[in-house]
Amino acid sequence: MPDFDLLLPKSLAEAAELLATHRQRITVMAGGTDVLVAMKFTQSPEYVMSLDGIPGLGYVVFDAAKGLRIGAKATIADLLEQPEVKHHYPALWHAAEIFATGQVRNTATVLGNLLRASPAGDCSCAIYAIGGKLVLQRTAGRREVDIDDFWLSYGVTARQPDELAVELVLPPPAVGARGAFKRMTRTNDDLSKLNVAVQLEMLGNTCVEARFAMGCVAPTPLRLKNTEALLKGRELTAELLARLVESVPSEISPIDDKRSTAEYRRQVSGVLLKRAIEEACSAA
Known part of the structure; x- marks a missing residue:
């Protein structure tokens, strides 16, 4: 050291x-x-x-009207202890459930996973699909940064050097909200070689809104906006799911690394998204 x-x-x-x-x-x-x-x-x-000596930052608080608030010292294990997270934010809860090892979950923080700005971050992927805002504090006051604008490049975020990330705020669950998270790894405790999260707002079998996030396929976690657009406002059918599978590879730019190859990630990315959508809808 x-x-x-x-x-x-x-x-x-x-x-x-x-x-x-x-x-x-x-x-x-x-x-x-x-x-x-x-x-x-x-x-x-x-x-x-x-941050160990600063009191009052280890909270995970849910309000049906305001959403979920997660403090800077709240750990992955703290998240898993909240039944509201499992019920209303299933993608995030599942990403936390399979996050590293028990020892790491007891220590690692949710906001720390976002600030690491790694494209392999499981909780980052789930939060990107859900949407939300980071609250940053400096001596002059606070500002909020939308999660869509937070990751700038590998390891780089919108947080300025004089700012402290103090809170993450996730939106309240919409009527008909569905979510799921899936990943692929070499071993259960390893970093993901591919992960995906989906957040859907369904009216019957019709998708009103959709957010898809994928990790390990770009320098930062990635929104699949073109693929989202194919689903919004349409009835979920086998034919449409097949179109989504074909759409994903055109939006990603994976690389070869020690966990996988770019070609493998391209081939399975659409299938993993399809399975996440099916899982989200089957849990309704």
Whole structure:
């Protein structure tokens, strides 16, 4: 591990002041499951600021009218303890259920998964399909960033160096909402080599709205907007599902890596989306 100075703020205001002072020289740590690994291999920050001493950030709160609020220190395990998440946000709950190992789930935070900006992030994929906003705080106040605008490139987000991500807000479930998450891995505890999440608003067998997110097929998690458009406003049929399967490869740009090949990802991407849609609808 490189040498660094550990900062332990006791409030959000103090944390924001430290970020304003040190900016790019500081790394923020909540659970630490990504930060500590990165510091062993690729990062050498001058300062590490732990959120451990800041009270009141470990919440997962659901309100039927306002949606789901997740604080900066809420872990993957905290998410799984909430029955409202399983009922109203099944894609996110399932992504959390199969997230890494039990030890990691007890430590890793939901917001940390988003801030890592990895295209393989399972919770990131599910949240992208659901939609939502990140609340960022700096000394001058707070701002909200739509999840659609949050990931800029591999490992890069819209968070500025003097901003702290304090909360994720997911929208309240719509009438007829359906969701599902699926992934493919080499082993159960490994990172995904392909993942997909769907969020549907159904009226009978007709899709009113659709959001599809896929990971491991681009530098960031990816919205499949062209494929979404094929489904919106139409009745879900076997013929339409077949068209969706054919559409997905034209929207993705996977690469060869140690977990899979680009060609394999192209071949199975549409099928995995189809299975997620079928699972979401069968759970109604």
